[in-house]
Amino acid sequence: MIESLPVLAETAAPPLVIFLNTMTLLARYVHIICTTLLVGGTLFYEMVVPIAIADLKPEQQLAIFARARWVFRRIVWFSAVFLVLTGILSTTRHWRAYAQPEQAAVEHLREASRYTTQPVTQPAPPELSAAMRPGWWWVAHASTGAMAILIALSLTIGRTPPSNPVIWMRLNLVVLMIVIFLASATRHVRMAATEPEPPTAASSPEDGSVPA
Numbered sequence: 255m256i257e258s259l260p261v262l263a264e265t266a267a268p269p270l271v272i273f274l275n276t277m278t279l280l281a282r283y284v285h286i287i288c289t290t291l292l293v294g295g296t297l298f299y300e301m302v303v304p305i306a307i308a309d310l311k312p313e314q315q316l317a318i319f320a321r322a323r324w325v326f327r328r329i330v331w332f333s334a335v336f337l338v339l340t341g342i343l344s345t346t347r348h349w350r351a352y353a354q355p356e357q358a359a360v361e362h363l364r365e366a367s368r369y370t371t372q373p374v375t376q377p378a379p380p381e382l383s384a385a386m387r388p389g390w391w392w393v394a395h396a397s398t399g400a401m402a403i404l405i406a407l408s409l410t411i412g413r414t415p416p417s418n419p420v421i422w423m424r425l426n427l428v429v430l431m432i433v434i435f436l437a438s439a440t441r442h443v444r445m446a447a448t449e450p451e452p453p454t455a456a457s458s459p460e461d462g463s464v465p466a
């Protein structure tokens with residue numbers, strides 16, 4: 255660590271890199287906040303409101319349900335817009351990792367070697383199985399995410415709710431849980447595939463290849 259400090263001082267990040275990293279961080283933060291709003295809003299509208307109004311007269315129930323739907327619509331539209339925008343931003347930022355993970359891994363190793371004075375062997379592209387390709391996980395996350403957003407939007411469009419709204423909400427909650435699992439898998443696989451530990455001369459095989 256101490257050995258690498260002078261190297262770090264010489265290679266301070268340029269302002270553009272700092273700006274892009276800040277935008278990525280903010281996009282990730284907003285993406286997570288909107289996920290919370292969408293999941294929390296759906297859960298509240300589907301589970302809490304019906305129980306809370308169960309003992310009221312039918313006309314009072316309808317009035318409260320309509321108001322709750324009005325608030326839910328705003329939450330859904332707000333989170334849908336920002337989920338898609340920040341999703342596109344994160345996709346752009348990580349596109350190389352999704353489309354060419356082997357190349358991204360080699361670049362990461364090359365970059366890492368700049369920050370150490372330890373001898374680092376020449377990196378070779380790692381062999382990745384289909385499950386270790388972050389691009390497939392991204393496709394699964396983005397497509398189920400888009401589906402969840404469309405279901406949520408369709409529940410709030412129009413003056414009256416669709417027939418069986420509670421069943422649709424329940425279904426969408428399950429889809430949202432799957433979307434969140436696929437998001438964490440995408441992130442995990444992306445980092446595992448494209449940010450491997452740099453092999454040092456002592457730890458790497460004799461042919462200089464990077465262990466998978």
Ligand code: HEM
Pocket residue numbers: 282285286289292337338340341342344345348392395396398399400402403430431433434437438440441444
């Ligand atoms: C068209 C819609 C969407 C697109 C294009 C999109 C795209 C992305 C991308 C590119 C990432 C970063 C994955 C990585 O680190 O490699 C991500 C993360 C994530 N997404 Fe989405 N997403 C979409 C919809 C959704 C929806 C509807 C939800 C809500 C359930 C959601 C929840 C998450 C979560 C929780 C993360 C993890 C954030 C993190 O740990 O950095 N996304 N999304």
